[in-house]
Amino acid sequence: MSDQLAAEILKEHSLKQTAGRLAILLVLIKAGKPLSHKDICSVLGDHFYDPVSVYRSLDSFVEAGFVHRVEDDNRTRLFALCTCEKSSHCHPHFFCRRCGKCECLKKFDIPAISELQQDYIVEEQRYYLKGVCSCCSKSGS
Amino acid sequence: MSDQLAAEILKEHSLKQTAGRLAILLVLIKAGKPLSHKDICSVLGDHFYDPVSVYRSLDSFVEAGFVHRVEDDNRTRLFALCTCEKSSHCHPHFFCRRCGKCECLKKFDIPAISELQQDYIVEEQRYYLKGVCSCCSKSGS
DNA sequence: TTTTAAATGCAACGCAGTTGCATTTACATC
DNA sequence: GATGTAAATGCAACTGCGTTGCATTTAAAA
Secondary structure, three states: OHHHHHHHHHHHOOOOOOHHHHHHHHHHHHHOOOEEHHHHHHHHOOOOOOHHHHHHHHHHHHHHOOEEEEEOOOOOEEEEEOOOOHHHOOOOEEEEOOOOOEEEOOOOOOOOHHHOOOOOEEEEEEEEEEEEOHHHHHOOO | OHHHHHHHHHHHOOOOOOHHHHHHHHHHHHHOOOEEHHHHHHHHOOOOOOHHHHHHHHHHHHHHOOEEEEEOOOOOEEEEEOOOOHHHOOOOEEEEOOOOOEEEOOOOOOOOHHHOOOOOEEEEEEEEEEEEOHHHHHOOO
16 A cells, blocks of 8 residues: 555655665655654654664655655754645645644645746745644634 | 934833844844844854844844744744834745845735635744845846 | 665764853843 | 842853765665
């Protein structure tokens, strides 16, 4: 299932199939949301895979384009499997300050800023929201 | 001129007038754009004001609400005097990858996301653009 | 099976920002 | 103007995320 998907993704992007990469990718697939390096390491368990190698594997995923990096505001980076087409990486991310989770909000259209401001070349857009997610807001204050 | 403005801003927000705070505020006023801690320290010159104190002064400015923090993607934070009303801190920031400058794009309306997604409490929005600014794009590739 | 470029582990490093604590200072009160 | 006090500062050490260098191992092509 997910194992096979992970292997396929690596193959598709001409990345070597290593135990570490497969494990990391599996974690990202199962999570279905952005995770920090720390999150990933704690799911993998210590001593299984070197933290530095986790960084390097993630970097290779980002470079290949099937994982994207989300900056949160604590100077940490989150990594998420990117299910959208490569050309539309851009969608808002919502950070819940109560449960700490990060969600990709893919329903929203981000306005085409480039049309509004002359001579600006927009190469990357990032939309970041913070507050309380629907799950937490329902379960009382 | 600017000196007086700096003093007024501090007074308005009930912050003690200290040489360091006035100097930092002056730097921000004159810059007219977001600056990093490093930028500020290098304008102030070494040995005039302790780097840690610069951080603390900036924090007090942010807490008072007349300076806001902009996250760029190099894990550094930029600080900018906030000329807009407190209630509308939110506007896009454009980072030019060529000249490295950061601009506040105050003309743009950010869509009201909160209406679209039920039960989400949006407390903060951040819009981040990256590319080449009009100035750099005009002066050749 | 052999070869080789890429991936890994380990140790040390870099940098932005924070914390603790003793000292100094702005400013309110007398 | 002198005094008292909470806030601001300087200094040193620390934290946490991420990176770099280098020797070793390994996936996968030949």
